[in-house]
Amino acid sequence: xxxxxxxxxxxxxxxxxxxxxxxxxxxxxxxxxxxxxxxxxxxxxxxxxxxxxxxxxxxxxxxxxxxxxxxxxxxxxxxxxxxxxxxxxxxxxxxxxxxxxxxxxxxxxxxxxxxxxxxxxxxxxxxxxxxxxxxxxxxxxxxxxxxxxxxxxxxxxxxxxxxxxxxxxxxxxxxxxxxxxxxxxxxxxxxxxxxxxxxxxxxxxxxxxxxxxxxxxxxxxxxxxxxxxxxxxxxxxxxxxxxxxxxxxxxxxxxxxxxxxxxxxxxxxxxxxxxxxxxxxxxxxxxxxxxxxxxxxxxxxxxxxxxxxxxxxxxxxxxxxxxxxxxxxxxxxxxxxxxxxxxxxxxxxxxxxxxxxxxxxxxxxxxxxxxxxxxxxxxxxxxxxxxxxxxxxxxxxxxxxxxxxxxxxxxxxxxxxxxxxx
Amino acid sequence: xxxxxxxxxxxxxxxxxxxxxxxxxxxxxxxxxxxxxxxxxxxxxxxxxxxxxxxxxxxxxxxxxxxxxxxxxxxxxxxxxxxxxxxxxxxxxxxxxxxxxxxxxxxxxxxxxxxxxxxxxxxxxxxxxxxxxxxxxxxxxxxxxxxxxxxxxxxxxxxxxxxxxxxxxxxxxxxxxxxxxxxxxxxxxxxxxxxxxxxxxxxxxxxxxxxxxxxxxxxxxxxxxxxxxxxxxxxxxxxxxxxxxxxxxxxxxxxxxxxxxxxxxxxxxxxxxxxxxxxxxxxxxxxxxxxxxxxxxxxxxxxxxxxxxxxxxxxxxxxxxxxxxxxxxxxxxxxxxxxxxxxxxxxxxxxxxxxxxxxxxxxxxxxxxxxxxxxxxxxxxxxxxxxxxxxxxxxxxxxxxxxxxxxxxxxxxxxxxxxxxxxxxxxxxxxxxxxxxxxxxxxxxxxxxxxxxxxxxxxxxxxxxxxxxxxxxxxxxxxxxxxxxxxxxxxxxxxxxxxxxxxxxxxxxxxxxxxxxxxxxx
Numbered sequence: 016x017x018x019x020x021x022x023x024x025x026x027x028x029x030x031x032x033x034x035x036x037x038x039x040x041x042x043x044x045x046x047x048x049x050x051x052x053x054x055x056x057x058x059x060x061x062x063x064x065x066x067x068x069x070x071x072x073x074x075x076x077x078x079x080x081x082x083x084x085x086x087x088x089x090x091x092x093x094x095x096x097x098x099x100x101x102x103x104x105x106x107x108x109x110x111x112x113x114x115x116x117x118x119x120x121x122x123x124x125x126x127x128x129x130x131x132x133x134x135x136x137x138x139x140x141x142x143x144x145x146x147x148x149x150x151x152x153x154x155x156x157x158x159x160x161x162x163x164x165x166x167x168x169x170x171x172x173x174x175x176x177x178x179x180x181x182x183x184x185x186x187x188x189x190x191x192x193x194x195x196x197x198x199x200x201x202x203x204x205x206x207x208x209x210x211x212x213x214x215x216x217x218x219x220x221x222x223x224x225x226x227x228x229x230x231x232x233x234x235x236x237x238x239x240x241x242x243x244x245x246x247x248x249x250x251x252x253x254x255x256x257x258x259x260x261x262x263x264x265x266x267x268x269x270x271x272x273x274x275x276x277x278x279x280x281x282x283x284x285x286x287x288x289x290x291x292x293x294x295x296x297x298x299x300x301x302x303x304x305x306x307x308x309x310x311x312x313x314x315x316x317x318x319x320x321x322x323x324x325x326x327x328x329x330x331x332x333x334x335x336x337x338x339x340x341x342x343x344x345x346x347x348x349x350x351x352x353x354x355x356x357x358x359x360x361x362x363x364x365x366x367x368x369x370x371x372x373x374x375x376x377x378x379x380x381x382x383x384x385x386x387x388x389x390x391x392x393x394x395x396x397x398x399x400x401x402x403x404x405x406x407x408x409x410x411x412x413x414x415x416x417x418x419x420x421x422x423x424x425x426x427x428x429x430x431x432x433x434x435x436x437x
Numbered sequence: 438x439x440x441x442x443x444x445x446x447x448x449x450x451x452x453x454x455x456x457x458x459x460x461x462x463x464x465x466x467x468x469x470x471x472x473x474x475x476x477x478x479x480x481x482x483x484x485x486x487x488x489x490x491x492x493x494x495x496x497x498x499x500x501x502x503x504x505x506x507x508x509x510x511x512x513x514x515x516x517x518x519x520x521x522x523x524x525x526x527x528x529x530x531x532x533x534x535x536x537x538x539x540x541x542x543x544x545x546x547x548x549x550x551x552x553x554x555x556x557x558x559x560x561x562x563x564x565x566x567x568x569x570x571x572x573x574x575x576x577x578x579x580x581x582x583x584x585x586x587x588x589x590x591x592x593x594x595x596x597x598x599x600x601x602x603x604x605x606x607x608x609x610x611x612x613x614x615x616x617x618x619x620x621x622x623x624x625x626x627x628x629x630x631x632x633x634x635x636x637x638x639x640x641x642x643x644x645x646x647x648x649x650x651x652x653x654x655x656x657x658x659x660x661x662x663x664x665x666x667x668x669x670x671x672x673x674x675x676x677x678x679x680x681x682x683x684x685x686x687x688x689x690x691x692x693x694x695x696x697x698x699x700x701x702x703x704x705x706x707x708x709x710x711x712x713x714x715x716x717x718x719x720x721x722x723x724x725x726x727x728x729x730x731x732x733x734x735x736x737x738x739x740x741x742x743x744x745x746x747x748x749x750x751x752x753x754x755x756x757x758x759x760x761x762x763x764x765x766x767x768x769x770x771x772x773x774x775x776x777x778x779x780x781x782x783x784x785x786x787x788x789x790x791x792x793x794x795x796x797x798x799x800x801x802x803x804x805x806x807x808x809x810x811x812x813x814x815x816x817x818x819x820x821x822x823x824x825x826x827x828x829x830x831x832x833x834x835x836x837x838x839x840x841x842x843x844x845x846x847x848x849x850x851x852x853x854x855x856x857x858x859x860x861x862x863x864x865x866x867x868x869x870x871x872x873x874x875x876x877x878x879x880x881x882x883x884x885x886x887x888x889x890x891x892x893x894x895x896x897x898x899x900x901x902x903x904x905x906x907x908x909x910x911x912x913x914x915x916x917x918x919x920x921x922x923x924x925x926x927x928x929x930x931x932x933x934x935x936x937x938x939x940x941x942x943x944x945x946x947x948x949x950x951x952x953x954x955x956x957x958x959x
Contacts, residue, residue, distance in 0.1 A: 049864055072865050073931035074836035104864025107927065161701045161925070164890045199925070363698035 021119065032198045036089075041117040041186045043155070044101050048157040049313070052105035056117045059095040064088060068073035083107055087114045090128050092227040098169035108197035109157045111188065116186035132196045132226060135212035140204045141258050142287045145169050145425055146328055146357040147365045147373040149206060153178035155187035160194050166203035166363035172206040175218050176233050186208065188221040195225040204228045212240045219247045224255040228262065234295070236272045238282035260285055264330065268292035271300045275313045276321035288328035290359065291318045294335070306342055308349065331358035340368050345370035374426050381425075383416035383431050384433070390416075439895040440904040445936075445952070450828075454875055454949040459544075459568065463941070466950040467556065469879055472945070474804055479605025481646050493660055494620040496675045500527070500928040501534045502567045502652060503674040504611065509535060509650035510569075511543045511611040516643045519549035520615070520627055520634040520776070524686030525570055527615040527653055527678075529556050536565045545587070546607060546928025547571040548598060548843045550641040554687070561586055561739040569852035570607065571598075572842020573940070575824035576954060588942030590839075592832055595639065595775075596801025596808070597943050602642040604804055606947055612643035612650045614667060615681050619654040624665035627777075627794075628787045630656035632682035635756070635777025635786055637666045638796035655681040666794060681863050686907045692779045694736055695729030699889050701861065704730050707817065707858045707887045708737030708943035713908035716815055716854050716903050719747040723815040723953075724849050727755040727778040730858050731817050742768050753800065753813055764792060773809060775800060775845060777859075799900055801848035803945040808848070816852030820859055822873045825915050827880030829857060830873040832942060835866050837874055837932035837956045839940065847945050850882040854901070858887040867922035871916060874932065877942055886915060893918050933957040 022272075037095040044053035052326050064082065070077060075375055080102065088096065105113070115128050151172035152159050163171045175184065175190040195205055207222050209215035220228070232244055239429035240279065241263060248261055263281050263286045272279070273296070280289055293311050297304040304310065315331065322329035333351040334343045347369050350358055357373065360366055375383070385403055390413045395402040423429045430436070445453040448465035456463055464472060483829050489495065499501045509515075515535075517528040528547060535543060541564050545557070548571060555576040568588030573581045582943045593601055608743045609617060616625035617632040626658050627637045632655060644650050644667050653676045653935045654669065662669075669675075695701060711717040717738060725731040725738075735752075742749060751771040752760045758781035763769045765785070772792045777783050784810040810816075820829040821841065834840045849855070869886070884901065886893045891913035894901045905912050913921075932955035944950040 072929075072934045075866060076927060078930055079927055104866065106865060106925065162889060165702060364701060370793060 037121065039117050039120045041120070042105075042113040044103075048103050048158075050109065050161060051103050051109050051156075052104055053101040053115050054113045054117050057097040058093070058119060058121055061095055061355065063095060064093075065097045067098065068100045068102065070100075070104075070161055072102065072104045075241075079107075080110060083110055084114060086109060088363050089119070091118050091122060091124060091126065093118065093122070105157060106161070108193040112189040112193040116189040119189075120185070124408045130193065130197055130427065133199055135199045135201070136205065136226050138202070138228075138386050140262065142260070142262060142285075142428050143328065144204065145422065146204070146265035146288060146330060147367045148357060149330075149359050150203070150363060150366065151178065151208075151333070151359060151361050154191045154207075155183045157190065157194075160198050160296065163363070164199060164203050167201065167361065168203050168363070168366045168368050169357065170204035170206045170229065171200050171210050172231060172359075174208045176208050176210050188218060192221040192225050195222060195227055202425060208233055208266075209244075212243055216243060218242070219251060223248055223251040224257060226259075227284040228261055228332075230261060231290065232263060232265045233292070234266075234272070235279055237275060238278045241279060241282035241286065242263060245285065264288045264290055266290045266292045267294035267314075267318060267349060270296070272296075274319050276317050276325060280321045280325035280327055286325075286327055288330050288356070289322050290330040291315060291332050293332035298334075302320055306346070308346075312353075315350075315353050315355070323354065328356040329354060331355040331362050333359035334365065335361065337362040337365065340364070343368050344372050370426070374428060375423050379419055380423050380429060383419040386413060386416040387420060388434075396418055445938075448949065450566075450876055450879060450950060452951045454941060454952050456870070458591070458941060461924075464948045466944050466948040469881060472673075472946045472948050474604060478603050479608065479646060481648060481892065493620075495623055495672060495877065496621045496657070498678050500651070500678065501529055501537075501615075503651045503653075503676050504531065504534055504613075505538075505633075505932065506674060507611045509538065509540055509611060509649060511540055512543040512544075512887070514546050514608060515541075516546040516609045516612045516647060517548070518639040518643070519547060519551065520637055520639060521632065521682035521687045522629070522634075523551040523553045524632070524683035525551060525553055525615065526680060526682050527613060528554055528928065529797060531613055532557055532560045532565055536560055536563070537600075541565060542567040542587075542670055544572070545569050546598075546609060549597065550574060550707050551669065552576065558585070558929075562571055570750075573839045574841060578839035582953070582956045583958050584935075584937060584939055585933050586939065589938060590953070591943060592843055592940055593848035593943045594801065594843040594945055595797040595845045596803055596810070597843070597945050597947065598639075599718075599797040600804045600947055601804045602646045602877070603942070604947060609647035610649065612640065612642040612647035614644065614650065614652045614672075616654045616667065617681065618656040619652045619667075619675060620658055620660040620662035621675050622660055622661070622662075623650070623652045623667070623669040624662040624667030625652050625654065625669075626662060626664050626665060628664065628703070628783055629658075630654070630681075631684055632656070632680075632687060633783050634682070634687050634775060634900060635783050636794035636796075638775065638794060638798075640667060641796040641798055649673045650870070651676060653678055653681060653847055655679060679876050687778070688783065689779050692727060692732065694733045694759075694779075696731065698728045701733055703735055703858045703860065704733035706889075706892060707734050707856055708741060710856070710885065710887060710892055710905070710910060711738070712741050713910040714904040716901075717741055719745070719906070720750045721747075721814040722749060722751045722753065722812070723817065724753040724813045724840060724852060725760075725817045726819070727757050730819075732759060732801075734858065735763075736816050739763055739768060755807065757783065758782065759790070761785040764789065773800070775848065776935045780901055790956070796864060797845075797848075801845055801945075803848070808851075810845075810848045811851040811853075813849070813852040816849040816855045818846055818849055818855060818857055820857050820878075822866070823857060823869050823883070823886055823915075824871060824873045824880070825869070827883040827886070827915065828873050828882070829878045829883055830875045831877045833875040833953060835870070835874055835929060835932065837934050837954065841951060843942070845878060846883050847878055850878045852883050854898075855882060856885040856887060857883060858884055860919060860920045861873055861888040861890045862926050865926045867919070867926050869919040869920075869922055870929070873954055875942060879950075886917055886918065889919055891918055
């Protein structure tokens with residue numbers, strides 16, 4: 016696998032410096048493709064621009080699409096080219112991403128053709144914000160991105176790694192960049208899973224300046240990988256004058272990574288959480304993943320422990336059977352009982368099940384309320400020791416109760432002023 | 438382009454419609470419930486048993502002989518029905534025969550057309566068929582939209598089709614009823630036979646009012662064919678063929694709810710809205726189609742009924758395994774079935790007395806002493822476009838092309854609460870726009886638009902808005918939804934249409950609610 020990644024680097028390097036090809040095809044085509052566009056460009060030396068555009072929305076958007084395409088061509092000073100374009104109802108930000116990827120494969124240019132950032136995508140996130148669910152979206156599939164936010168995941172992940180075929184990784188970067196700027200995810204934290212380091216370092220060029228909130232670093236096995244990522248992030252932040260914090264969520268997917276969990280968790284201040292990837296991990300330890308998950312008990316506990324020791328969030332793996340919501344619910348409850356704060360999802364219908372089962376249960380909330388009230392009363396009375404009934408309560412218990420209550424408030428299970436109603 | 442000689446007038450919905458089409462005078466739409474017809478129903482010619490075999494055997498050699506004996510000639514109106522959906526094998530044969538006999542200028546009056554009827558384009562071109570009065574989809578829709586048909590098409594709802602026949606607006610010369618099972622006398626049903634499709638309700642008007650009636654089947658049983666959904670007493674000739682329809686294309690072995698997360702979300706929101714506003718309750722009734730979203734709304738409704746220990750009184754539906762299961766589990770008392778979509782639906786109709794076959798007469802006919810459609814508590818329908826005044830389009834695409842029939846859609850608008858669960862945009866095409874390309878249903882009858890990005894209630898339904906507010910169910914205005922769609926998709930250009938009217942849309946009372954124009958081709 017890493018051989019392929021290396022060859023990918025070499026290919027993209029050669030493309031960005033010296034162009035040999037004169038004709039490229041970018042984007043997806045086929046009967047089932049929706050909201051995407053396939054663009055083939057051949058640079059010519061004379062004859063002007065010849066545009067062969069087939070579009071299923073030509074009657075409604077033909078004029079504006081042609082104007083956009085010609086604007087991008089002139090932005091890159093392309094005066095002679097043959098273009099074959101098959102449009103399946105792509106939004107302008109998709110058309111622009113595909114055009115730009117094609118052009119960058121043909122000519123050597125540092126220029127970026129950027130459409131405006133929408134207001135909603137200027138939001139920033141907190142280190143410890145709720146991350147019950149994060150929805151994976153293949154980084155080269157526009158149709159899956161457009162409506163991702165309406166399902167209300169805590170985060171969306173534009174995936175440049177495993178969900179993108181090797182020959183599509185280059186064009187996916189442009190699409191992911193434009194999605195970060197232009198697709199409204201309705202308040203979900205905007206995450207990107209970059210490729211494995213070192214290839215992933217190049218991905219950063221396409222996302223850091225475009226309001227990404229969090230970066231997932233896959234197959235993480237050392238603090239050094241995190242340092243490399245942060246070094247590149249810092250360079251790019253300086254270049255683009257970016258002040259906002261960008262969080263990291265390393266994904267541990269190997270036996271070695273598990274052993275180094277604490278080292279990774281404490282590698283940098285901007286690590287908000289660590290996720291575990293069980294498909295690769297179980298393969299690495301030479302076993303199969305089961306629904307019960309006995310084989311990964313150690314690894315999951317290691318991650319939880321490392322994260323708690325480092326004061327960050329432990330996040331569980333995805334559950335891959337999208338049709339079995341009962342099994343998912345069991346899996347989430349198990350995950351919560353092991354100490355995880357969230358998990359990944361690969362289908363929007365999983366989000367609700369994950370939220371419901373990670374949410375504090377009624378008896379948890381009742382208990383937390385009692386503890387919190389006892390704490391407040393003890394504080395009022397100036398008591399050093401807090402007790403509930405015959406039990407002594409210490410600080411971490413109070414902290415956990417407070418967390419439970421805050422989560423319940425965030426989820427709308429209890430109101431903000433619950434204390435006043437007691 | 439050539440201007441039509443026919444004068445257009447503005448109807449009560451502000452749409453320009455022809456006063457006359459195909460040589461027949463038209464009444465422009467006057468508003469909901471405004472046009473009250475006068476006179477009497479149309480009556481077919483009298484018949485005498487003296488002219489029919491006493492042994493009841495009306496079988497003739499083949500369809501050709503039946504058509505010749507029925508007096509097939511130029512300019513006639515031939516009707517067929519869509520119980521076999523895309524598996525219909527008979528309609529094309531009728532026109533093959535007509536063509537072979539050199540007959541011209543026929544009016545085809547199907548209850549709906551399907552992609553399997555694409556071969557008829559050649560007969561529209563050579564003049565065998567003058568026009569289609571029925572839905573025009575796919576290739577037929579494209580052909581008609583580009584001005585290929587000699588006559589002007591007419592699109593009617595299922596109820597409007599019954600009304601047009603009953604009122605004598607359309608006089609059928611020969612009705613050909615393809616039936617899964619029949620006897621030689623002409624009694625027929627849809628529940629038995631290899632081409633079983635459920636019921637034959639769409640052929641009811643034709644059997645009652647056509648001058649000549651031919652029943653075609655591949656499953657000829659000895660008299661009596663029970664149940665007799667079509668009465669042989671109306672039938673002139675019966676024909677036995679080898680295969681009447683392609684079973685695989687008639688019915689699906691199994692119906693499945695949508696897997697699309699976006700559609701499921703719309704379905705879920707629809708059900709949540711119904712619960713929040715209390716329009717779903719013990720003893721309620723609803724109409725739901727067999728499309729992916731409607732089907733899943735049924736599942737959410739079922740969940741609400743079970744949770745509250747409620748029962749629905751009836752479901753009016755294109756039936757399938759989901760309502761059937763509800764019927765068998767005792768969560769609903771009756772299924773009033775308009776058309777059956779899977780094998781479970783057919784089985785249930787055959788076995789269960791509470792699974793009742795209905796017809797456009799009982800459910801939809803507007804020139805009647807009431808119909809079932811207006812008694813339904815919740816009607817869940819689709820649309821290709823909705824405008825800011827809640828007017829909706831179901832027949833054309835935003836590019837101006839005909840792509841769907843009206844079906845029972847217009848008739849169901851009379852339900853107590855009409856909900857359109859629709860995506861805010863399809864690919865890049867906004868569904869909520871300024872003004873619908875073709876008006877099929879007036880906004881005053883459309884109550885709720887449910888999209889994946891929010892729910893809008895017609896301001897006329899103050900009661901629903903109040904209840905939603907009280908329940909804390911967040912609403913958006915339709916203008917907000919439209920703005921949201923345009924923010925994502927951009928503002929679409931309007932299709933360029935020519936003056937020529939290629940089809941008209943009838944309202945449930947036979948008046949003309951809108952015209953469909955020829956699409957400009959390059």
